[in-house]
Amino acid sequence: MKLPNVRKIDLRATLIYWMFAGIFLFFAILLHDDGFLQSNNLLNIFRQTATITVMAVAMTFVISAAEIDLSIGGVAGLTSVVCALMLRDYGLIQGILGGLAIGLIVGSLNGLLVSRVGIPSFLVTLGMQGVAIGFAALITDYHPVPILNDTFNTIFGSGTIGWFPGLLVWSFTAVVIGWITLTKTTFGRRVLATGGNRDAAEFNGINTKNVKFKVMLISSLVASIAGLLYAGRLQTGRYEWGAGDELSAIAAVILGGTSLFGGSGTIVGTFFGALLVGLINNGLILAGLPVSQQQIIRGMIIILAVALAKKK
């Protein structure tokens, strides 16, 4: 029997930064003439990845607890729609609270079904994704709902603090809170212990059902915040907002070095993972590739990167 090699694990943990730097350099050289390195474009990358970053931070907790949440894209879409409708009919505060209520309701349902009924989160949230998107399409009859409230659009979308885009404030806030929670609080330890070895966590007196409920709830709540960000940035509520974001968020988390099998998670890694996903999207658009080719290349890069990140 040979002893596990410690050094290789370290390489795996820092792989995301090497990949990030490599792909950044690659685009910087290849797309120099297309304005890749202009500060405006770089800020754009941050702006476009803000919603993914926010959701990926919450997803880090879900995956660290050895669960998964496929409903976040659907929740974001439904939130944008409900928020837009309530904003139009009742006012700003009601709109925001209505949107967050979606996250609360879906998250509680996901959490209960996963932790109490014991259905695998994969199935629960796959079903919930369909329910959320379908519901959003149903109540708007597939139409976009415009948002004319400037305060809302400023806070959740186009606002800036000086030259600093408001969306970045949202994503940095999410990263900082996520980082503190995962590394500095008892909850973070409970999540990691539950995902690392549920039996042992139970023996340690950790209420693992409670932990699983909470991560599912947080994930949906955060997805509804992302839904508000969509609504604010695009100044509409639409059932399609957020479609497919679950995959981008999961890719960001895994690229960042969080174990797909639970037990270890890194928020800083996730942040760079999300940026990497955004970087790839941005580069492919700048390169002038048609959407079809973008999708193919993006899919392949993500699979390749995750394969590299997974290899011990």
Place this chain on the structure above:
Amino acid sequence: MSSNFNVVEMIDISKSFFGVKVLDEVSFSVAPGEIHALAGENGAGKSTLMKILQGVYSMDSGEIQIAGSKVLIDSFQAARKHGIGMVFQEFSLVPELSVAQNIFLDREHKNRFGLFDEKETISKSKAVMEEIGLSIDVTAKVSTLGRAYQQLTEIAKAIAGDAKILILDEPTASLAKEEVDSLFKVLKQLTLRGVSIVYISHRMDEIYQICDRITILRDGKKIAVSALADITPQQIIAHITGRKDVEMLTHEGKSVERSSVPIFEGNGIKVGNRVNNVSFKLFPGEILGLAGLMGSGRTELVRAIFGMDKKDEGVIKINGSKVSIKSPRDAMANGIAFIPEDRRRQGLVMEHTVKQNILSANLSSLSHKSFLNFSKINSVVDHAIANFEVRPAEANREVRLFSGGNQQKVVIAKWMATNPKIVLMDEPTVGVDIGTKVEIMKLVRSIAAEGKSVILISSELPELLGVCDRILVIRKGEIAEELERKEVRDEDHLQMIVQGIRI
């Protein structure tokens, strides 16, 4: 056609793990149609020897002959080809498939279109069942069968695969009396067909009931081979136990004050059909041993006390007042700690560091308003590592990189940091080397010396005799005997009582 050869002949087998010799020139043979008992304490080398025969481990030196000719068994498949079948303790059946489908799993009968031939499978399965004298509906799903019939299906599967040698490891641990009888009937039937059986068991009565010969291992060496007709249970036990590490065995007589209020009192504890109406008291500073065979209900009892499993009936009192323990959290709140049987699965998160593992059980005491207090964590962890002599003393090293003994020290350190009043220990020395065993036993004594109480489960009777003040013998889920330490003469005496042999 009776051959003069033994079916299995293992000659001078040696095997070391990490430089520790676990088998030292052990020879073992099985005659055709024989049921051969393989006995010895945990860690004596029984399972390593059998794993070599099954191709799971490779031997360092030695030779294996099957039916008189030397063979190379380097894989599970090779073992199967040579007719060696294993009846797994954890069944290898697919619950959602039928008995017949399981019997021919991996060797499915195909019809001329290359598709699964259900009819042929069923009729062949019926033939196998008839051959070994079993009446099981072969179309029934395995999940609908009881444990015993699942095990018999497992045997049928091995037989259908043309096994000439069956290895059964503690096959009766989870079976009821009638189930054991039907298992034995099948085994006898099999021997008439020339199948040989290696029977690993701790139960003396079963060995005498069914086996022809016995081989006894101790500390990786073959101690004795004998026909069971020529050996007494007393002799077998003496061979199994041998002379033990003196330091560990020596009981330091101490008196426990039992007039005060018991720290723990259980009344009429019942858990399913595994633990029945168990009542006992535990006093401050006392070390109480739970002795009993595997499957006797020892583990189930302590799991229920810790709130891992639901009690059906029973009252628990701590310091004389009734408490409700429904989860490990309740138990911990009442000052109970539990060092579980399987440290890899239940005790530790193997990919986490020592620090993280110690932290997991102490989250509330090492945090303030749910924020972790890192300076306190570091000092507690450093103290624990020093105090329990975890080697290497690296707090940030993943526990999977430590030896078994040091992993166990981490588990103990973790729980002692919770400052418990009652410590439950389930087989704390399984899979650790002798030096660490002695250290762990010293730890148990020092825990009690601090006034804490310990409930210790161990299959290694010398450990119980070395540290316990009182021993409860558990048989079939009930307390069969309650013994003061001084009432027990020696290990053989205790072994007799555990086995239920009257002297």
